Amino acid sequence: MTTRVSRRSFLAAGGVLIVGLGLDGLGPAGAQSIPDADRFLGKSLAPDAVDSFLAVHRDGTVTAFVGRVDLGTGGRIAMRQLVGEELDIPLERIAMIEGDTALTPNQGGTGGSYGIARGGSQLRLAAATARRALVDLAAQRLGRPAGDLEVADGVVRGKDGSGTVSYGELIGDRALNLKVDAAAPLKPHDRFRFIGKSLPRPDLPEKITGHHRYLQDLVLPNMLHARVIRPPAFGAALVSVDESSLASIGAARVVRIQSFLAVVAEREWDAVRAARALKTQWGSGTGLPDHAREFEAMRASPVVRDQEVAKRGDLAALSAPPAGTRTLAASYRWPMQTHGSIGPSCGVADVRPDRVTVWSASQNVHGLQNTFARMLGVERDRVRVIYMDGSGSYGANGADDAAAEATLLSREVGRPVRVQWSRQEEHGLDPKGPAQLLELRAAVDKDGDIAAWETQAWLPISTANLPNIPLLAVDAAGLPQTQGRATGLIYQNVDPPYAMPNLNAVVHWVADAPLRTSPLRAPGKIANTFAVESFTDEIAALARVDPLEFRLRRLTNPRGLEVLRRVAARMGWQPRPSPAPGNRNAAVLTGRGLAYVHYKHDETIVAMGMDVTVERATGRIRVTRVVAAQDCGLMINPDCVKAQLEGNILQTLSRALHEEVVYDRDRVTTVDWASYPILTFPEVPKLDLELIQRLDQPPLGAGEAASTPVGAALANAVFDATGVRLRTVPFRADRMKAALAGRS
Amino acid sequence: MAKLTLKVNGTNREVESDDPDIPLLYVLRGDLGLTGTHFGCGLAQCGACTVLVNGRAVRSCLAPAQSVVGQEVVTIEGLGSPERPDPLQAAFIAEQAAQCGYCTAGMIMSARALLAQTSRPSERQVREGLAGNLCRCGSHARVIRAVLRAASAKPGGR
Numbered sequence: 001m002t003t004r005v006s007r008r009s010f011l012a013a014g015g016v017l018i019v020g021l022g023l024d025g026l027g028p029a030g031a032q033s034i035p036d037a038d039r040f041l042g043k044s045l046a047p048d049a050v051d052s053f054l055a056v057h058r059d060g061t062v063t064a065f066v067g068r069v070d071l072g073t074g075g076r077i078a079m080r081q082l083v084g085e086e087l088d089i090p091l092e093r094i095a096m097i098e099g100d101t102a103l104t105p106n107q108g109g110t111g112g113s114y115g116i117a118r119g120g121s122q123l124r125l126a127a128a129t130a131r132r133a134l135v136d137l138a139a140q141r142l143g144r145p146a147g148d149l150e151v152a153d154g155v156v157r158g159k160d161g162s163g164t165v166s167y168g169e170l171i172g173d174r175a176l177n178l179k180v181d182a183a184a185p186l187k188p189h190d191r192f193r194f195i196g197k198s199l200p201r202p203d204l205p206e207k208i209t210g211h212h213r214y215l216q217d218l219v220l221p222n223m224l225h226a227r228v229i230r231p232p233a234f235g236a237a238l239v240s241v242d243e244s245s246l247a248s249i250g251a252a253r254v255v256r257i258q259s260f261l262a263v264v265a266e267r268e269w270d271a272v273r274a275a276r277a278l279k280t281q282w283g284s285g286t287g288l289p290d291h292a293r294e295f296e297a298m299r300a301s302p303v304v305r306d307q308e309v310a311k312r313g314d315l316a317a318l319s320a321p322p323a324g325t326r327t328l329a330a331s332y333r334w335p336m337q338t339h340g341s342i343g344p345s346c347g348v349a350d351v352r353p354d355r356v357t358v359w360s361a362s363q364n365v366h367g368l369q370n371t372f373a374r375m376l377g378v379e380r381d382r383v384r385v386i387y388m389d390g391s392g393s394y395g396a397n398g399a400d401d402a403a404a405e406a407t408l409l410s411r412e413v414g415r416p417v418r419v420q421w422s423r424q425e426e427h428g429l430d431p432k433g434p435a436q437l438l439e440l441r442a443a444v445d446k447d448g449d450i451a452a453w454e455t456q457a458w459l460p461i462s463t464a465n466l467p468n469i470p471l472l473a474v475d476a477a478g479l480p481q482t483q484g485r486a487t488g489l490i491y492q493n494v495d496p497p498y499a500m501p502n503l504n505a506v507v508h509w510v511a512d513a514p515l516r517t518s519p520l521r522a523p524g525k526i527a528n529t530f531a532v533e534s535f536t537d538e539i540a541a542l543a544r545v546d547p548l549e550f551r552l553r554r555l556t557n558p559r560g561l562e563v564l565r566r567v568a569a570r571m572g573w574q575p576r577p578s579p580a581p582g583n584r585n586a587a588v589l590t591g592r593g594l595a596y597v598h599y600k601h602d603e604t605i606v607a608m609g610m611d612v613t614v615e616r617a618t619g620r621i622r623v624t625r626v627v628a629a630q631d632c633g634l635m636i637n638p639d640c641v642k643a644q645l646e647g648n649i650l651q652t653l654s655r656a657l658h659e660e661v662v663y664d665r666d667r668v669t670t671v672d673w674a675s676y677p678i679l680t681f682p683e684v685p686k687l688d689l690e691l692i693q694r695l696d697q698p699p700l701g702a703g704e705a706a707s708t709p710v711g712a713a714l715a716n717a718v719f720d721a722t723g724v725r726l727r728t729v730p731f732r733a734d735r736m737k738a739a740l741a742g743r744s
Numbered sequence: 745m746a747k748l749t750l751k752v753n754g755t756n757r758e759v760e761s762d763d764p765d766i767p768l769l770y771v772l773r774g775d776l777g778l779t780g781t782h783f784g785c786g787l788a789q790c791g792a793c794t795v796l797v798n799g800r801a802v803r804s805c806l807a808p809a810q811s812v813v814g815q816e817v818v819t820i821e822g823l824g825s826p827e828r829p830d831p832l833q834a835a836f837i838a839e840q841a842a843q844c845g846y847c848t849a850g851m852i853m854s855a856r857a858l859l860a861q862t863s864r865p866s867e868r869q870v871r872e873g874l875a876g877n878l879c880r881c882g883s884h885a886r887v888i889r890a891v892l893r894a895a896s897a898k899p900g901g902r
Contacts, residue, residue, distance in 0.1 A: 072844030072881055200840060207845030208836045209829055210780020210820030214846060217779035269770040273763060342784050342792055342880050343846040391782075392844035392881045423785035639840060647843055647882030673789040673878060681874040684884040 032386060033213065034097050040065075045105050050178040052105040053126035054083070056134070058172035060154045061093045067107030067366065068119030069099040069387045070203070071394075073703060074640025075115050077201045081194040081636050082120050085187055086127035087134075088151040089167070091194060099387025101369040109364030111395065111488075111519060113603070113701030116636055120699065128184035130176055137170045189634075189695035196695060198639035203389075215361045215388035216346045220416040223348070225268040226409050227275035228419060228473070229261040230429065233285025233666035234515075245279040254278065255412050260476035262409055264417065285666050289514050295333050295437050298458045301510035305461075310495035313502030317443035317451035324446035328542055329439070330535055333728040334527030334711070335660040336435040336513075338670075339520055340678060343391025344426035345398030347406035350416040351376070356383045360403035361390025368400060371468040372407055375479060394651070395488070396469055396518035398430040405473045424671040431469055432661055433520030434460050434487055434513045436527035438494065440535040443502075448543030450554075452502040455494045455532065459524065460517060461509035462487050469518050487517045489600075490524025493708065496532050497598045498554035514663065522704035525599065526652060526711060530729070533595035533712030537578065538725065546575040547716065551596055559631050559692075563607035564596055566629035566690050571609045578716065579723040589614045591721025595709035604632040604705035608649070610685075612717040619737025621718060623653060623685040628709075631692040633700040638691055644702040645689055652710035654679035658730050748809055752776060753822030761809070768812055769793050769804040772819060780820040780849050784878075791877030794850035795819050801857035820849035823856070832856055835894035836887070843881030851877045855891045864895050 032038055040063070044051040055063045064083050070076040076096060084091045097103050099110070107119045131151065138156035139146040142163045150159050157164040189195070206212035231238070238259040246252050252265040252274035263274035289297055321327055348359040356376060362368050365385040373380040390399060402419045410417040421429075437458040443451040463484025474481045495505035540550035548568050555561055567573075571592065580591050594609040611625040626649050635641045658677050662670045670676040711729060719725050724739045745760050750771065759775040772778040772795070781804055784792030788803035795804045796818040824830035829837055832852055842848045851874060858865060858873035865873065870891045879887070 072842070200837070204840060204842055204845065205826040205829065205837055207842055208833050208848055208852070209824055209826050210778075210849045211826055212845060213779070214782070216782065216846075217773075267770075268774050269761070269763065269766050272770075340880050341846075342790055342844075342878055343782060344784075389844065391846035394880070420783070423787060423789075643840065643843060643883070643886070646885055650882030650884055651880065672787055673785060674787075678878060678880065679884075681871040681877065681884055681888070682868075684871065684888070687885050 032097065032100055032103065033388065034095065037097055037103060040103050043103065044175070047105050047107070048179050050126045050129050050180055051175045053123050053180070054130055055173065056130070056167050056171045058168045060089070060166055060168040061095065062087060062089060063095045063097060064123060065104040066096060066098045066119065066123060067104045068110045068115045069363070071110060071363065072389070072392050073115065073644060074201055074637055076203050077199050078116055078636040078640055079120055079123055081197070081199065082124040083127045085192060085194045086124055087131050087154070087167070089154040091199070093154065099365045100384070101366055102384045106366040109367060111363055113704040115703065117699045117701045120636065122180065124186065125182060125184055126180045128186050129178055129181045132184055133176055133178055134167055134170055138165050141165050141170065192695070195634070195636050196638070196693060198637055201640065212389070214343070215348065215359055215390045216343055216420065218348050218359055218388060218418070220348065220350060223416040223418055224264040224266065224413060225271040226262045226264045226406065226417050226419045227271045227422070228405050228425070229263065229275055229278060229280060230425065231259070231282045231285065233282070234288060235286030236282040236284060239281040239283055242279040245277055246274050249274045249277060255409055257408060257412065257477040259478070260408065260473050262405070264409065264413060268420070288663050288665050288667070291514070291663050294435055294514065298435065298437050298510060301458070301512065303508045304511050305509050307491060307507040307509060308504070309491055309507055310503055310505040313452070315452045315454055315502060315504055317445070317502060318441055318454060321443050325451055326444050326542060327441065328444060328538060329441045330538060330727055332438045332440070332527070332531035332534060334436045334530060335729060336515065337433045337520065337655055337659045338427055338661055338676065339394050339397040339430050340676070341391040341393055341397050341426060344421035344423055345402040345430070346390060346418065346420050347399070347403035348416065348418045349403065349406035349410040351407060351410040354382065356407065358383070358385045358403050358407055359388050360385055360399055361388060361393065362399045362403060363393060363396060364400070367468055368403060371471070372404065374467070375404065375407070375474055375481070376411065395433070395520040395523070396431055398426050400469065401429070401472050404471045408473055408477060427671040427676055428668040429472060431516040431518030433523070434490070434517045436490070436524065438528065438531035440531060442535065442539050444539055444542055448545055450498070450500040450539060453496060453500055455505040457491070457494045457507045457528065458510055459490050459507055460485060460487060460513035461511060469516065485513065485517055486519065488519030488523025492600045493525045493528045493532065493597065496536060497560070497596070497601065498536070498551065499556065500554065515668070521651065522707045525704070525708045526655070529595070529597050529708035530711030530715065533597070533709060534715045534725070534727065537593065537712070537716040537719065541578050541719070544577045546577055547594060548573055549575055557598065557605070560596065560598055560605050562692065563605050563629040563631055567594060567607040567609045567627050570627045570688055570690065573609070578720040580720050584723060587616055589616060589721040591717045591719070593713050593716025593718070593720050595712035595716060597705060597708045599705035599708065604630060604700045604702065606630045606706045606709055608706070608709040608713045610713045610717040612714065612721055614718060614721045614736060616740060619733040619735070619740060621657065621731055621733070621736055622683070623714065625686045625688060627688045628706060629690040629692065630702070630706055631694065632702045632705065633694045633697040635691060635693050636699060638693060641691055641702040642689060645691070645706045646687055648704065648706035649687065649710055650679060650684060652707040653714065656711045656714050656729050656731060658732065660730050748813055750809065750813060750817060751815070752778070752817045753819060759809070764810055765808050767805055768795070768807045768809045768817070771809045772804060778819050778821050782846055782849060784847065784850070790847070791854060792847045792850040794853040794877070796853055796857060799857065799860050801854045820852060823852070831897055832859070832891070832894040835890040835897065839886045839890040839893060841883055841886035841890040843883050847877060847879050851879070851887055855894070859891070859895055863898060865891070867892060
């Protein structure tokens with residue numbers, strides 16, 4: 001094979017050093033795609049050591065080692081901004097290695113919107129600790145008190161300009177042997193040089209010119225291409241394989257471990273052809289429940305335990321409403337949805353007798369290291385998992401499965417193996433964001449105040465201490481693994497953020513869900529906020545109060561009030577109750593709505609407004625404008641934050657308008673973009689976004705929060721336009737049309 | 745083993761295949777090392793694999809390689825490089841118009857075909873021109889701006 005070796009290139013546009021990928025001769029000895037990275041093998045990985053995060057080299061350059069990876073989110077520039085800020089070095093001198101179990105500290109998986117808030121903050125403290133130590137070293141070297149010294153571009157000098165010594169001269173490639181000091185002095189914001197600037201991402205020129213090497217593009221010497229053959233029904237066992245069916249594709253061969261079946265070939269197309277041609281016989285599947293009754297089944301499921309998420313006062317106003325108090329009840333349904341990565345998952349592995357190397361786009365390479373050590377029965381330190389960029393994942397898609405499959409196959413064939421999933425596998429087999437059912441009740445007193453609120457949510461329970469999401473190939477191959485379920489912290493934000501005397505929010509944890517689940521962006525909180533903020537609007541409508549005014553009156557957090565007021569100002573919000581007055585029989589109805597979230601009640605705050613039109617004849621909803629204001633604390637790189645805000649809005653609009661996973665009794669039937677459509681370019685609304693920079697506050701995370709108010713802002717705008725309340729996602733035209741018909 | 749001669753990015757390239765139906769995508773990526781063109785669905789539904797054939801946007805995941813013999817195939821690598829992006833790529837960089845970037849090459853090739861047909865498209869025409877390209881990260885608004893920016897930067901443009 002030929003592999004282009006891209007060279008280090010300095011980008012005039014961003015002034016950021018791009019470290020290209022040199023993959024020639026790539027093997028375990030040179031497994032990292034960053035040139036010369038393996039000279040760091042054996043370095044500290046301890047989560048509390050400065051040397052785990054940073055190496056300062058003789059030439060004054062710095063390498064940052066980051067456990068939390070950049071999923072297209074901008075971490076590759078933001079992490080450099082943090083390091084450059086605290087060390088006072090130009091960003092083009094900073095190289096960065098992400099997500100390599102042999103080289104980067106375990107900072108936990110990349111998720112929860114914590115990449116910067118936690119991962120970046122650790123890195124920043126490590127840099128601040130290193131800077132103080134380097135200045136102390138310089139003080140000794142120069143024979144002057146540290147307080148008389150300053151740093152500019154990696155050179156320590158007297159504040160009077162006399163005497164200089166560079167970082168490279170002070171430490172040059174030697175270990176600092178320091179613990180990260182949580183109290184290390186951070187640079188005050190009035191002296192920020194890099195933090196808070198919208199510097200361009202270093203990875204984009206290569207991505208935009210097709211020169212970036214994704215995991216899917218990785219080719220190892222002697223590598224085989226594989227396709228996994230899936231059972232026609234979940235849980236079916238393989239009965240027989242007719243290898244003669246591959247006779248016409250001479251270059252392909254079959255690999256089988258019990259019911260784990262694959263074809264491998266030198267050329268990728270031969271593997272694809274062989275997978276299509278191979279004749280197999282399978283037993284019957286374990287069976288899936290009736291999709292049409294998914295929510296009823298969830299409601300009727302035995303409850304493992306109840307979790308009281310919030311409780312104050314009592315619900316007497318609901319059980320025995322005083323005169324003049326009205327009660328309201330509504331049920332909200334959010335369907336099972338897929339991650340929907342545009343590039344199906346891929347995994348590459350090279351299993352050798354003495355070491356195992358796996359390349360993956362997993363959001364949790366350190367977790368996979370443990371998983372694969374268990375799977376193969378080898379010591380953990382013989383397994384190295386290296387992150388490479390894949391297609392965007394938004395949680396745990398099929399990446400971990402594909403990596404496991406490549407690993408098992410490489411062990412079987414004794415050569416490096418690349419597993420590429422098909423579109424049908426990604427849609428059909430990735431672990432799903434679970435369906436959620438919420439039932440809400442409220443008592444509204446004669447003054448329009450919320451006398452009592454109750455949330456009941458039915459959610460599938462996560463298995464405590466589950467080491468990893470059970471992997472398809474491990475089960476199919478008959479290997480041991482802990483069974484269980486992972487969904488993320490899906491119970492958060494089931495309780496409203498508003499002042500009220502009586503509140504009870506409880507989650508009924510049910511044992512099972514129809515398919516494998518995993519965290520999917522803002523796990524649970526998209527559906528929970530859809531329910532809570534839709535219901536808030538329903539109460540406001542019942543009380544005949546303007547929905548903005550209704551919220552403002554019940555919030556005390558000044559940062560919450562500010563985002564709401566900013567959205568209202570941008571929308572030109574006219575106070576009035578919903579629905580909009582006017583002709584309900586017009587061909588096209590227009591409305592506006594808003595929603596608010598304080599993510600997890602202590603993180604990012606977002607207010608969002610939408611303008612919609614609804615076509616009466618077809619039920620087609622068109623979102624014409626989305627206005628949002630977000631306060632996520634300190635923004636390291638505001639443009640990267642803005643991109644996350646845009647992505648949260650558009651991806652969740654897609655989920656709210658279009659998306660639902662459907663299955664029959666054997667398998668998922670929505671296995672392509674025709675049966676599982678997503679938002680397209682013509683549907684994209686005008687985005688009018690406002691970010692609030694808080695230089696004196698900690699960063700709170702931008703990857704998830706703004707996805708959560710989308711569903712309710714949309715439903716509230718549709719109600720405003722039509723007087724009809726949609727409580728079941730997705731809001732497809734046929735559902736809207738039926739709801740309109742039901743009203744009249 | 746059949747030999748095919750394809751003209752890709754201005755150069756004649758000879759490839760062999762024992763399957764006359766091998767899609768262009770697998771030749772580009774597997775035989776020619778042009779991995780900038782990505783596999784997304786294999787169903788011509790998502791646009792990630794879009795290349796130009798005689799200036800038209802074609803889904804390389806389904807188009808047989810032999811169907812483009814004698815025609816001019818242009819892939820994302822045929823436009824520009826990180827150091828010297830072509831104007832459309834430069835506009836994408838200026839707008840920071842990608843998140844994961846996996847679908848970006850296909851969008852640029854679709855936009856390229858659109859701009860060849862309609863040198864100064866309206867925003868609506870840009871949206872329609874990209875209707876067959878899917879993005880999951882939600883970079884759409886930036887992509888639209890990037891295409892409009894490239895159009896207006898053309899000589900004689902707005």
